[in-house]
Amino acid sequence: EVHLVESGGALVQPGGSLRLSCRVSGFDFSSRWMSWVRQAPGKGLEWVGNIKRDGSDKYYSGSVKGRFTISRDNAKNSLYLQMDSLIVDDTAVYYCAKEFGDPGFDAWGQGTLVTVSS
Amino acid sequence: DIQMTQSPSSLSASVGDRITITCRASQDIGNYLVWYQQKSGKAPKLLISNASSLQNGVPSRFRGSGSGTEFSLSISSLQPEDFATYYCQQADRFPYTFGQGTKLEN
DSSP states (O other): OOEEEEEOOOEEOTTOOEEEEEEEESSOGGGSOEEEEEEOTTSOEEEEEEEOTTSSOEEEOTTTTTTEEEEEEGGGTEEEEEEOSOOGGGOEEEEEEEEOSSSSEEEEOOOEEEEEOO | OOOEEEEOSEEEOOTTOOEEEEEEESSOOTTOEEEEEEOTTSOOEEEEETTTEEOTTOOTTEEEEEETTEEEEEESSOOGGGOSEEEEEEOSSSSOEEOOOEEEEO
């Protein structure tokens, strides 16, 4: 069974940094692109970015480009999101999501809450 | 970026009704359109990929259609468990973008 478990969410001050992790099991992690998707309280879904199977390519939304960095460790079946220069608008539940052969995300974690506030 | 516009933003319906949600892309995305269902406090669930491919385990009352810039999600006979928020997403090019969501209420 496929499992994705995020961790690392916390309360952080504006301008601060935070690193989220996503540990996966139940599928061949190294063969799948992975994404981060966030959802601000009471709002819709926003794609944050993704990373290629071997980590050689990464893409980001304009709202986080230059501040967030996605990485992965295939030996540890883990995905990461380094968030720097956090702003209040980054407050959201952050989900890691598995991309599959067809368009879309066919597996999601339960999400981890990041709150940016002074 | 490709803008995705869903309509309506909210929809009131009853068990047994047939409903349709529309999603419009700001440019041609072929059939790279995905539909999700999200229930309160839960992660989204993939319903339909490639505009019309029903995912394993999704009831056949769900149907996706369209291509290019106009897409729709239909539910033929609403069941109690279908009341949720639905999102479309384009997967044609980066950055991926979602519609704003359609809240289906009883």
